[in-house]
Amino acid sequence: MPATAAEIRTQSSPLAGLLGACHPLPAAAVTLLTAVLALAVGRPLPGAALAVAAVAAGQLSVGWCNDRVDLRRDLATGRTDKPLVAGTVTPRAVAAAALGALLLCVPLSLAAGPRAGAVHLAGVAAAWAYNLRLKSTTASWLPYALGFGLLPAFITLPLPGHPWPPPWLTAAAALLGAGAHFANVLPDIEGDRATGVRGLPQRLGVRRSAALGALLVLGSTAALVVGPPGPVSPYGWALLAVTLAPLLLAGRRLGGRFPFHATLAVAGADVALLVAELR
Structure with missing residues:
Protein backbone atom coordinates (compact mmCIF):
# COMPACT_ATOMS: atom_id res chain seq x y z
CA MET A 1 0.00 0.00 0.00
CA PRO A 2 1.47 3.42 -0.94
CA ALA A 3 2.57 5.62 1.91
CA THR A 4 0.34 8.56 2.77
CA ALA A 5 1.60 12.12 2.59
CA ALA A 6 1.73 12.26 6.41
CA GLU A 7 3.82 9.08 6.57
CA ILE A 8 6.24 10.35 3.92
CA ARG A 9 6.53 13.67 5.76
CA THR A 10 7.56 11.98 9.00
CA GLN A 11 10.10 9.74 7.26
CA SER A 12 11.91 12.40 5.22
CA SER A 13 14.01 15.43 6.11
CA PRO A 14 13.65 18.84 4.43
CA LEU A 15 17.07 18.37 2.81
CA ALA A 16 15.99 15.03 1.36
CA GLY A 17 12.78 16.66 0.17
CA LEU A 18 14.74 19.44 -1.52
CA LEU A 19 16.97 16.89 -3.21
CA GLY A 20 13.99 14.90 -4.41
CA ALA A 21 12.35 18.01 -5.83
CA CYS A 22 15.27 18.80 -8.15
CA HIS A 23 14.57 15.82 -10.47
CA PRO A 24 17.86 14.19 -9.41
CA LEU A 25 18.09 11.45 -12.06
CA PRO A 26 17.92 13.63 -15.20
CA ALA A 27 19.95 16.37 -13.50
CA ALA A 28 22.71 13.89 -12.65
CA ALA A 29 22.59 12.32 -16.13
CA VAL A 30 23.00 15.66 -17.94
CA THR A 31 25.76 16.75 -15.56
CA LEU A 32 27.64 13.48 -16.04
CA LEU A 33 27.25 13.79 -19.81
CA THR A 34 28.81 17.26 -19.60
CA ALA A 35 31.78 15.95 -17.62
CA VAL A 36 32.45 13.14 -20.07
CA LEU A 37 32.19 15.40 -23.13
CA ALA A 38 34.36 18.11 -21.60
CA LEU A 39 37.16 15.66 -20.87
CA ALA A 40 36.74 13.89 -24.22
CA VAL A 41 37.24 17.08 -26.26
CA GLY A 42 40.34 18.01 -24.26
CA ARG A 43 39.07 20.73 -21.94
CA PRO A 44 41.62 21.32 -19.14
CA LEU A 45 40.48 19.98 -15.80
CA PRO A 46 39.73 23.42 -14.22
CA GLY A 47 37.65 24.45 -17.24
CA ALA A 48 35.88 21.11 -17.33
CA ALA A 49 35.06 21.43 -13.63
CA LEU A 50 33.59 24.91 -14.15
CA ALA A 51 31.48 23.62 -17.04
CA VAL A 52 30.19 20.76 -14.93
CA ALA A 53 29.37 23.15 -12.07
CA ALA A 54 27.52 25.49 -14.45
CA VAL A 55 25.45 22.67 -15.90
CA ALA A 56 24.72 21.24 -12.45
CA ALA A 57 23.51 24.64 -11.23
CA GLY A 58 21.37 25.07 -14.32
CA GLN A 59 19.84 21.63 -13.99
CA LEU A 60 19.08 22.14 -10.31
CA SER A 61 17.38 25.46 -11.04
CA VAL A 62 15.26 23.90 -13.78
CA GLY A 63 14.24 20.91 -11.67
CA TRP A 64 13.25 22.99 -8.64
CA CYS A 65 11.41 25.49 -10.84
CA ASN A 66 9.49 22.63 -12.47
CA ASP A 67 8.29 21.13 -9.20
CA ARG A 68 7.31 24.52 -7.78
CA VAL A 69 5.36 25.51 -10.90
CA ASP A 70 3.65 22.10 -11.02
CA LEU A 71 2.59 22.10 -7.36
CA ARG A 72 -1.07 22.94 -7.99
CA ARG A 73 -1.39 20.25 -10.68
CA ASP A 74 0.51 17.68 -8.60
CA LEU A 75 -1.84 18.31 -5.68
CA ALA A 76 -4.85 17.87 -7.96
CA THR A 77 -3.57 14.51 -9.23
CA GLY A 78 -2.40 13.23 -5.84
CA ARG A 79 1.31 12.97 -6.70
CA THR A 80 2.48 12.04 -3.19
CA ASP A 81 5.79 10.93 -4.72
CA LYS A 82 6.56 14.63 -5.15
CA PRO A 83 8.21 16.16 -2.05
CA LEU A 84 6.15 19.35 -2.26
CA VAL A 85 2.91 17.39 -2.28
CA ALA A 86 4.12 15.11 0.52
CA GLY A 87 5.05 18.17 2.57
CA THR A 88 8.70 17.23 3.11
CA VAL A 89 9.81 20.63 1.81
CA THR A 90 8.03 23.97 1.59
CA PRO A 91 7.15 25.81 -1.63
CA ARG A 92 9.13 28.83 -0.41
CA ALA A 93 12.26 26.70 0.10
CA VAL A 94 12.00 25.19 -3.39
CA ALA A 95 11.41 28.59 -5.01
CA ALA A 96 14.40 30.06 -3.15
CA ALA A 97 16.58 27.11 -4.16
CA ALA A 98 15.55 27.48 -7.82
CA LEU A 99 16.37 31.18 -7.89
CA GLY A 100 19.62 30.67 -5.99
CA ALA A 101 20.80 27.96 -8.38
CA LEU A 102 19.86 30.14 -11.35
CA LEU A 103 21.84 33.09 -9.98
CA LEU A 104 24.83 30.80 -9.38
CA CYS A 105 24.54 29.41 -12.92
CA VAL A 106 25.14 32.83 -14.50
CA PRO A 107 28.74 33.50 -13.36
CA LEU A 108 29.66 29.82 -13.66
CA SER A 109 28.47 29.79 -17.28
CA LEU A 110 30.16 33.07 -18.19
CA ALA A 111 33.43 31.77 -16.71
CA ALA A 112 33.70 29.68 -19.89
CA GLY A 113 33.74 32.86 -21.99
CA PRO A 114 31.01 35.21 -23.21
CA ARG A 115 29.93 33.15 -26.22
CA ALA A 116 29.96 29.79 -24.43
CA GLY A 117 28.27 31.33 -21.42
CA ALA A 118 25.55 32.92 -23.54
CA VAL A 119 24.94 29.59 -25.27
CA HIS A 120 24.48 27.73 -22.01
CA LEU A 121 22.31 30.43 -20.46
CA ALA A 122 20.12 30.36 -23.58
CA GLY A 123 19.58 26.65 -22.99
CA VAL A 124 18.73 27.22 -19.34
CA ALA A 125 16.35 30.04 -20.30
CA ALA A 126 14.61 27.70 -22.74
CA ALA A 127 14.12 25.16 -19.95
CA TRP A 128 12.63 27.81 -17.66
CA ALA A 129 10.35 28.91 -20.52
CA TYR A 130 9.16 25.31 -20.77
CA ASN A 131 8.33 25.22 -17.07
CA LEU A 132 6.57 28.58 -17.04
CA ARG A 133 4.65 28.45 -20.31
CA LEU A 134 5.72 26.25 -23.21
CA LYS A 135 4.94 22.87 -21.61
CA SER A 136 1.25 23.57 -22.31
CA THR A 137 1.75 24.39 -26.00
CA THR A 138 2.51 22.47 -29.17
CA ALA A 139 6.07 23.81 -28.87
CA SER A 140 6.68 21.82 -25.67
CA TRP A 141 9.40 19.81 -27.41
CA LEU A 142 11.37 22.89 -28.50
CA PRO A 143 13.05 23.81 -25.18
CA TYR A 144 14.34 20.24 -24.84
CA ALA A 145 15.71 20.23 -28.38
CA LEU A 146 17.27 23.66 -27.90
CA GLY A 147 18.75 22.97 -24.47
CA PHE A 148 20.30 19.65 -25.46
CA GLY A 149 21.32 20.91 -28.90
CA LEU A 150 23.27 23.83 -27.43
CA LEU A 151 25.12 21.75 -24.82
CA PRO A 152 27.91 20.55 -27.18
CA ALA A 153 28.60 24.18 -28.16
CA PHE A 154 29.00 25.10 -24.49
CA ILE A 155 31.67 22.40 -24.30
CA THR A 156 33.58 23.21 -27.52
CA LEU A 157 33.47 27.03 -27.71
CA PRO A 158 36.05 27.56 -24.92
CA LEU A 159 38.60 25.46 -26.85
CA PRO A 160 41.40 27.20 -28.82
CA GLY A 161 39.90 28.80 -31.91
CA HIS A 162 36.44 28.75 -30.30
CA PRO A 163 35.09 26.03 -32.60
CA TRP A 164 31.40 25.22 -32.91
CA PRO A 165 30.57 21.52 -32.71
Whole structure:
Protein backbone atom coordinates (compact mmCIF):
# COMPACT_ATOMS: atom_id res chain seq x y z
CA MET A 1 0.00 0.00 0.00
CA PRO A 2 1.47 3.42 -0.94
CA ALA A 3 2.57 5.62 1.91
CA THR A 4 0.34 8.56 2.77
CA ALA A 5 1.60 12.12 2.59
CA ALA A 6 1.73 12.26 6.41
CA GLU A 7 3.82 9.08 6.57
CA ILE A 8 6.24 10.35 3.92
CA ARG A 9 6.53 13.67 5.76
CA THR A 10 7.56 11.98 9.00
CA GLN A 11 10.10 9.74 7.26
CA SER A 12 11.91 12.40 5.22
CA SER A 13 14.01 15.43 6.11
CA PRO A 14 13.65 18.84 4.43
CA LEU A 15 17.07 18.37 2.81
CA ALA A 16 15.99 15.03 1.36
CA GLY A 17 12.78 16.66 0.17
CA LEU A 18 14.74 19.44 -1.52
CA LEU A 19 16.97 16.89 -3.21
CA GLY A 20 13.99 14.90 -4.41
CA ALA A 21 12.35 18.01 -5.83
CA CYS A 22 15.27 18.80 -8.15
CA HIS A 23 14.57 15.82 -10.47
CA PRO A 24 17.86 14.19 -9.41
CA LEU A 25 18.09 11.45 -12.06
CA PRO A 26 17.92 13.63 -15.20
CA ALA A 27 19.95 16.37 -13.50
CA ALA A 28 22.71 13.89 -12.65
CA ALA A 29 22.59 12.32 -16.13
CA VAL A 30 23.00 15.66 -17.94
CA THR A 31 25.76 16.75 -15.56
CA LEU A 32 27.64 13.48 -16.04
CA LEU A 33 27.25 13.79 -19.81
CA THR A 34 28.81 17.26 -19.60
CA ALA A 35 31.78 15.95 -17.62
CA VAL A 36 32.45 13.14 -20.07
CA LEU A 37 32.19 15.40 -23.13
CA ALA A 38 34.36 18.11 -21.60
CA LEU A 39 37.16 15.66 -20.87
CA ALA A 40 36.74 13.89 -24.22
CA VAL A 41 37.24 17.08 -26.26
CA GLY A 42 40.34 18.01 -24.26
CA ARG A 43 39.07 20.73 -21.94
CA PRO A 44 41.62 21.32 -19.14
CA LEU A 45 40.48 19.98 -15.80
CA PRO A 46 39.73 23.42 -14.22
CA GLY A 47 37.65 24.45 -17.24
CA ALA A 48 35.88 21.11 -17.33
CA ALA A 49 35.06 21.43 -13.63
CA LEU A 50 33.59 24.91 -14.15
CA ALA A 51 31.48 23.62 -17.04
CA VAL A 52 30.19 20.76 -14.93
CA ALA A 53 29.37 23.15 -12.07
CA ALA A 54 27.52 25.49 -14.45
CA VAL A 55 25.45 22.67 -15.90
CA ALA A 56 24.72 21.24 -12.45
CA ALA A 57 23.51 24.64 -11.23
CA GLY A 58 21.37 25.07 -14.32
CA GLN A 59 19.84 21.63 -13.99
CA LEU A 60 19.08 22.14 -10.31
CA SER A 61 17.38 25.46 -11.04
CA VAL A 62 15.26 23.90 -13.78
CA GLY A 63 14.24 20.91 -11.67
CA TRP A 64 13.25 22.99 -8.64
CA CYS A 65 11.41 25.49 -10.84
CA ASN A 66 9.49 22.63 -12.47
CA ASP A 67 8.29 21.13 -9.20
CA ARG A 68 7.31 24.52 -7.78
CA VAL A 69 5.36 25.51 -10.90
CA ASP A 70 3.65 22.10 -11.02
CA LEU A 71 2.59 22.10 -7.36
CA ARG A 72 -1.07 22.94 -7.99
CA ARG A 73 -1.39 20.25 -10.68
CA ASP A 74 0.51 17.68 -8.60
CA LEU A 75 -1.84 18.31 -5.68
CA ALA A 76 -4.85 17.87 -7.96
CA THR A 77 -3.57 14.51 -9.23
CA GLY A 78 -2.40 13.23 -5.84
CA ARG A 79 1.31 12.97 -6.70
CA THR A 80 2.48 12.04 -3.19
CA ASP A 81 5.79 10.93 -4.72
CA LYS A 82 6.56 14.63 -5.15
CA PRO A 83 8.21 16.16 -2.05
CA LEU A 84 6.15 19.35 -2.26
CA VAL A 85 2.91 17.39 -2.28
CA ALA A 86 4.12 15.11 0.52
CA GLY A 87 5.05 18.17 2.57
CA THR A 88 8.70 17.23 3.11
CA VAL A 89 9.81 20.63 1.81
CA THR A 90 8.03 23.97 1.59
CA PRO A 91 7.15 25.81 -1.63
CA ARG A 92 9.13 28.83 -0.41
CA ALA A 93 12.26 26.70 0.10
CA VAL A 94 12.00 25.19 -3.39
CA ALA A 95 11.41 28.59 -5.01
CA ALA A 96 14.40 30.06 -3.15
CA ALA A 97 16.58 27.11 -4.16
CA ALA A 98 15.55 27.48 -7.82
CA LEU A 99 16.37 31.18 -7.89
CA GLY A 100 19.62 30.67 -5.99
CA ALA A 101 20.80 27.96 -8.38
CA LEU A 102 19.86 30.14 -11.35
CA LEU A 103 21.84 33.09 -9.98
CA LEU A 104 24.83 30.80 -9.38
CA CYS A 105 24.54 29.41 -12.92
CA VAL A 106 25.14 32.83 -14.50
CA PRO A 107 28.74 33.50 -13.36
CA LEU A 108 29.66 29.82 -13.66
CA SER A 109 28.47 29.79 -17.28
CA LEU A 110 30.16 33.07 -18.19
CA ALA A 111 33.43 31.77 -16.71
CA ALA A 112 33.70 29.68 -19.89
CA GLY A 113 33.74 32.86 -21.99
CA PRO A 114 31.01 35.21 -23.21
CA ARG A 115 29.93 33.15 -26.22
CA ALA A 116 29.96 29.79 -24.43
CA GLY A 117 28.27 31.33 -21.42
CA ALA A 118 25.55 32.92 -23.54
CA VAL A 119 24.94 29.59 -25.27
CA HIS A 120 24.48 27.73 -22.01
CA LEU A 121 22.31 30.43 -20.46
CA ALA A 122 20.12 30.36 -23.58
CA GLY A 123 19.58 26.65 -22.99
CA VAL A 124 18.73 27.22 -19.34
CA ALA A 125 16.35 30.04 -20.30
CA ALA A 126 14.61 27.70 -22.74
CA ALA A 127 14.12 25.16 -19.95
CA TRP A 128 12.63 27.81 -17.66
CA ALA A 129 10.35 28.91 -20.52
CA TYR A 130 9.16 25.31 -20.77
CA ASN A 131 8.33 25.22 -17.07
CA LEU A 132 6.57 28.58 -17.04
CA ARG A 133 4.65 28.45 -20.31
CA LEU A 134 5.72 26.25 -23.21
CA LYS A 135 4.94 22.87 -21.61
CA SER A 136 1.25 23.57 -22.31
CA THR A 137 1.75 24.39 -26.00
CA THR A 138 2.51 22.47 -29.17
CA ALA A 139 6.07 23.81 -28.87
CA SER A 140 6.68 21.82 -25.67
CA TRP A 141 9.40 19.81 -27.41
CA LEU A 142 11.37 22.89 -28.50
CA PRO A 143 13.05 23.81 -25.18
CA TYR A 144 14.34 20.24 -24.84
CA ALA A 145 15.71 20.23 -28.38
CA LEU A 146 17.27 23.66 -27.90
CA GLY A 147 18.75 22.97 -24.47
CA PHE A 148 20.30 19.65 -25.46
CA GLY A 149 21.32 20.91 -28.90
CA LEU A 150 23.27 23.83 -27.43
CA LEU A 151 25.12 21.75 -24.82
CA PRO A 152 27.91 20.55 -27.18
CA ALA A 153 28.60 24.18 -28.16
CA PHE A 154 29.00 25.10 -24.49
CA ILE A 155 31.67 22.40 -24.30
CA THR A 156 33.58 23.21 -27.52
CA LEU A 157 33.47 27.03 -27.71
CA PRO A 158 36.05 27.56 -24.92
CA LEU A 159 38.60 25.46 -26.85
CA PRO A 160 41.40 27.20 -28.82
CA GLY A 161 39.90 28.80 -31.91
CA HIS A 162 36.44 28.75 -30.30
CA PRO A 163 35.09 26.03 -32.60
CA TRP A 164 31.40 25.22 -32.91
CA PRO A 165 30.57 21.52 -32.71
CA PRO A 166 29.97 19.68 -36.00
CA PRO A 167 26.36 19.83 -37.24
CA TRP A 168 25.85 16.10 -36.78
CA LEU A 169 26.69 16.37 -33.07
CA THR A 170 24.31 19.29 -32.57
CA ALA A 171 21.59 17.40 -34.43
CA ALA A 172 22.16 14.25 -32.38
CA ALA A 173 21.93 16.17 -29.11
CA ALA A 174 18.79 18.04 -30.20
CA LEU A 175 17.06 14.83 -31.31
CA LEU A 176 17.97 13.15 -28.04
CA GLY A 177 16.54 16.07 -26.08
CA ALA A 178 13.27 16.04 -28.01
CA GLY A 179 13.01 12.26 -27.61
CA ALA A 180 13.64 12.56 -23.87
CA HIS A 181 10.74 15.01 -23.62
CA PHE A 182 8.27 12.51 -25.09
CA ALA A 183 9.64 9.63 -23.00
CA ASN A 184 9.55 11.66 -19.78
CA VAL A 185 5.96 12.84 -20.25
CA LEU A 186 4.43 9.44 -21.13
CA PRO A 187 3.47 8.29 -17.60
CA ASP A 188 1.82 11.64 -16.81
CA ILE A 189 -0.18 12.27 -19.99
CA GLU A 190 -3.61 11.47 -18.56
CA GLY A 191 -3.00 13.49 -15.39
CA ASP A 192 -1.63 16.37 -17.44
CA ARG A 193 -4.72 16.42 -19.61
CA ALA A 194 -6.96 16.45 -16.55
CA THR A 195 -5.15 19.51 -15.18
CA GLY A 196 -5.04 21.48 -18.43
CA VAL A 197 -1.52 20.73 -19.68
CA ARG A 198 -1.78 20.42 -23.46
CA GLY A 199 1.77 20.04 -24.74
CA LEU A 200 2.47 18.15 -27.93
CA PRO A 201 2.67 14.68 -26.26
CA GLN A 202 -0.63 15.27 -24.47
CA ARG A 203 -2.25 16.23 -27.77
CA LEU A 204 -0.83 13.22 -29.62
CA GLY A 205 -1.72 10.68 -26.95
CA VAL A 206 0.30 7.92 -25.35
CA ARG A 207 0.85 5.55 -28.28
CA ARG A 208 1.77 8.15 -30.88
CA SER A 209 3.99 9.98 -28.40
CA ALA A 210 5.79 6.75 -27.51
CA ALA A 211 6.39 6.00 -31.19
CA LEU A 212 7.59 9.52 -31.97
CA GLY A 213 9.88 9.62 -28.94
CA ALA A 214 11.43 6.29 -29.94
CA LEU A 215 12.03 7.52 -33.49
CA LEU A 216 13.67 10.71 -32.24
CA VAL A 217 16.07 8.81 -29.99
CA LEU A 218 16.85 6.38 -32.79
CA GLY A 219 17.52 9.35 -35.06
CA SER A 220 19.95 10.72 -32.49
CA THR A 221 21.91 7.47 -32.48
CA ALA A 222 21.87 7.36 -36.28
CA ALA A 223 23.30 10.89 -36.45
CA LEU A 224 26.18 9.87 -34.17
CA VAL A 225 26.83 6.70 -36.14
CA VAL A 226 26.77 8.02 -39.71
CA GLY A 227 27.51 11.71 -39.13
CA PRO A 228 31.27 11.70 -38.49
CA PRO A 229 33.56 11.41 -41.52
CA GLY A 230 35.09 8.04 -42.33
CA PRO A 231 33.75 4.53 -42.15
CA VAL A 232 31.30 3.52 -39.45
CA SER A 233 32.91 1.44 -36.72
CA PRO A 234 31.58 -2.01 -35.82
CA TYR A 235 30.60 -0.59 -32.45
CA GLY A 236 28.57 2.08 -34.21
CA TRP A 237 26.59 -0.44 -36.26
CA ALA A 238 26.10 -2.63 -33.21
CA LEU A 239 24.88 0.34 -31.18
CA LEU A 240 22.41 1.30 -33.87
CA ALA A 241 21.04 -2.23 -33.90
CA VAL A 242 20.95 -2.57 -30.12
CA THR A 243 19.22 0.80 -29.79
CA LEU A 244 16.18 -0.67 -31.47
CA ALA A 245 15.59 -3.18 -28.64
CA PRO A 246 14.96 -0.86 -25.67
CA LEU A 247 13.08 1.56 -27.87
CA LEU A 248 10.75 -1.16 -29.14
CA LEU A 249 10.19 -2.22 -25.54
CA ALA A 250 9.60 1.39 -24.61
CA GLY A 251 6.83 1.51 -27.15
CA ARG A 252 5.18 -1.61 -25.69
CA ARG A 253 5.64 -0.98 -21.97
CA LEU A 254 3.84 2.33 -21.79
CA GLY A 255 3.42 2.41 -18.02
CA GLY A 256 5.89 3.76 -15.49
CA ARG A 257 9.25 5.35 -16.24
CA PHE A 258 10.63 2.58 -18.43
CA PRO A 259 10.64 4.64 -21.66
CA PHE A 260 12.56 7.44 -19.97
CA HIS A 261 15.05 5.05 -18.39
CA ALA A 262 15.50 3.36 -21.77
CA THR A 263 16.25 6.76 -23.28
CA LEU A 264 18.89 7.41 -20.61
CA ALA A 265 20.47 4.02 -21.33
CA VAL A 266 20.65 4.81 -25.04
CA ALA A 267 22.13 8.21 -24.23
CA GLY A 268 24.87 6.54 -22.19
CA ALA A 269 25.72 4.21 -25.05
CA ASP A 270 25.73 7.17 -27.44
CA VAL A 271 28.20 9.00 -25.22
CA ALA A 272 30.49 5.97 -25.24
CA LEU A 273 30.40 5.99 -29.05
CA LEU A 274 31.10 9.72 -29.15
CA VAL A 275 34.06 9.45 -26.79
CA ALA A 276 35.52 6.64 -28.91
CA GLU A 277 35.19 8.79 -32.04
CA LEU A 278 36.75 11.87 -30.43
CA ARG A 279 39.81 10.03 -29.13
